[in-house]
Amino acid sequence: MRSLWIAPILMLAVTGCDFGAVDGLSGGGVVLDPHAPARPQLAALVAQGAIAEADVNRDGIVDIRDLILVAQSFGQIVEIPPAAVDIVDVQLRVTEKNDTWWRQAWRVTLRNNSPDTVSVDLGVEFQDADGFIVDADTEYGLSLESGAAETFTGFGLVSMPWAETVAGGAAAVAVRGDTPDGDGPAPGDIDIVDLAVRVTEKNNTWWRFAWQLTLVNDVDRALVFGATVEFQDGDGFIVDVGNDYGLQLADRETRTFAGFALVRMPSAETVALYAATIR
Structure with missing residues (x-):
């Protein structure tokens, strides 16, 4: 350069x-x-x-x-460096069905833009039509050589009848040993714009509470932070929580993050309220 x-x-x-x-x-x-x-x-x-x-x-x-x-x-024309690893393509296909579950097979193509071989963790989400997570599959320690584009495959067994609600997929990668750029937030740095929660799967053991959390960074610096979503009963007491770590917002960025928590039965039936905190 x-x-x-x-x-x-x-x-x-x-x-x-x-x-x-x-x-x-x-x-x-x-x-x-x-x-x-x-x-x-x-x-x-x-x-x-x-x-x-x-x-x-x-x-x-x-x-x-x-x-x-x-x-x-100083007048030089330069390019912004790309992300270390790009998600090039995500494809889903149902390859097996029965009365208990559907097999959601996936193919994800990644490209390594860095000069080194990297090890990545790959998460694939099976989402409903509104982007809420119905189920997910994760592969750890995938190796990707410098400059290479490689397609990885896997599958998740999604329980019925929830498997019928899957309408699309998304993927996320984390490069092992890669520390996110940014500082932790101070009070008031991040505003919670919206929190939406939906039950996307139920069984006799637990319910899956999928959440979407929209945040805005109010400061002129990148932030790295964690988020906690609380699932509360009708009186505001916490029944269970979902945590996500290493979230990132660029300066002045607005972004929606998604995740889920498995809340055990019969406590799951008491969940009536939701709240989120940033730390």
Whole structure:
């Protein structure tokens, strides 16, 4: 990448100097546009002795995006690095049916954009027409070579009659050893926009409570956090909870997260209210 010789020179002289509101650099986050015009203001200020901050886009971390922004400011055209692993395609097919369960077979194609072989955990969700999770299947420790696109296969046995509600699928990957970029939220950093809950499966042992949680990041930095969804009785006492960890929101991003919890019977029948907390 042509930009990498510039940025380290600036980064070595970090003192936290504030050089004022230069093309949106002061205060809020900056949208990285690989085709943005040159920003000569930064070059002019550096020529006058200003020292650029390492965290150029003020998102709370120092990473490759700061280097890209500096390079763009000097007129170079660079591309934003892709995600380490992309989900290229997700396909589902029912390959077996009986009165007890349906076999939901899946094929997921992943592409490794990183320079190293990676190990990933792959989760496949079987969703109803509204995106609530009916069931899920997870494969751990899949190996993907650098630059390779590979198709992985598997299946889940979805209980009847809930199997008939499956209308689509989604996939998520987590790269092992990859630490999410971002800080933990402070009170007020994240707003809960909406929480929707639906029972997508029942049996004599447990009920599956699927949830969708819509959140908005109110600050100009990336956040990494956990969420807890509470399943309460009619008086607001907690019957059970569902937890999700390592969730991420880019600065000012709004996103809907999905998950589920298996609440044991007969307690599941007492669930009447729902609440969510962010930590």
